[in-house]
Amino acid sequence: MTETVRQPFNADEEQVIARDFAPLSARHAAWLGARGLTDRPWFILGSAPDPHVPDPFPPRTAHVHVKYAGHAARQHGLPSGDLTFLLTKTKPEEIAGLSVDSILRLCKRQSLLTRLRRDLPFLKARECALTDRERDAFIIGTLGTLFGGSGDEIRPSNGVALIAYAIAVGIPQIIVAGISLDSDGYAYDRSARTRRHLAEDRAALAVVAERYPQVTTTEPSLSRITGLPLMASVAAG
Structure with missing residues (x-):
C-alpha cells in the first residue's frame, strides 16, 4: 500500500487557517490567566539531550514542558511542569511518575465540553x-507561515508550536532549552532516533529571532544556528 504524502498548505489555505488567530489567542490567554500562568516568564523545555539549565531562573518562572520533557526536568532536579503540552495519544506510562499540573492537549477536534473548559475561565479547568x-x-x-516546503514536513515541531503559542498569548519572557537542530535522541532515551522537522524548525526559529526579542535560549548551538539570542546569564557565564 502506497503511503499518501501530504502536501504543504498554500498561502491562501494558511490565511484561512489563521483567520481566527486573534480571538483564539484571547481565549487561551484567559484560560492560562485563570491557571496563574500569564504575566510570568516561561521556561520551555524540550527533550533533546543535555539541556542547558538557567542559573538562576527569573523570579516566578513557569516551567513548561513539551510532551515528555518532564522526565528530563526530573533528571536535572527541576520543578514539575506548571504546563505540559501533551497529545491525545499520550499513554499513561509515558508520563508515569511525573507531576503534571495544567495540560494543553493537542487533539483532532473540539467537543462541546472541551470548548466550555477553554471558554469559561472561571471553571479553572486543569486541561485545555x-x-x-x-x-x-x-x-x-505569529510567524506568517507553516514553513512547509522547507524540508520534508508540512509544519515545524510541537516544540516550536509551543513557542509560537507563548508569543501569541503574550508571555513577557520566553526561555527555550532542550530543543536541538544538530543532535538526535532524547534526554530520557539516548537510543539513536532521527529528529524530524529540522529544516522547518530552523526556518521558524530564525523568524522568531528576527521578530520577537522576548524569546531567548540557553542552548549555544541553537543560538548559533537560528540567531536566537542566548539568555543573558548564560552568555555572561
Whole structure:
C-alpha cells in the first residue's frame, strides 16, 4: 500500500487557517490567566539531550514542558511542569511518575465540553484542548507561515508550536532549552532516533529571532544556528 504524502498548505489555505488567530489567542490567554500562568516568564523545555539549565531562573518562572520533557526536568532536579503540552495519544506510562499540573492537549477536534473548559475561565479547568488546526493558526499568526516546503514536513515541531503559542498569548519572557537542530535522541532515551522537522524548525526559529526579542535560549548551538539570542546569564557565564 502506497503511503499518501501530504502536501504543504498554500498561502491562501494558511490565511484561512489563521483567520481566527486573534480571538483564539484571547481565549487561551484567559484560560492560562485563570491557571496563574500569564504575566510570568516561561521556561520551555524540550527533550533533546543535555539541556542547558538557567542559573538562576527569573523570579516566578513557569516551567513548561513539551510532551515528555518532564522526565528530563526530573533528571536535572527541576520543578514539575506548571504546563505540559501533551497529545491525545499520550499513554499513561509515558508520563508515569511525573507531576503534571495544567495540560494543553493537542487533539483532532473540539467537543462541546472541551470548548466550555477553554471558554469559561472561571471553571479553572486543569486541561485545555488545542486542535491541530488551532496549533497551525498560532504558528501562522505569529510567524506568517507553516514553513512547509522547507524540508520534508508540512509544519515545524510541537516544540516550536509551543513557542509560537507563548508569543501569541503574550508571555513577557520566553526561555527555550532542550530543543536541538544538530543532535538526535532524547534526554530520557539516548537510543539513536532521527529528529524530524529540522529544516522547518530552523526556518521558524530564525523568524522568531528576527521578530520577537522576548524569546531567548540557553542552548549555544541553537543560538548559533537560528540567531536566537542566548539568555543573558548564560552568555555572561
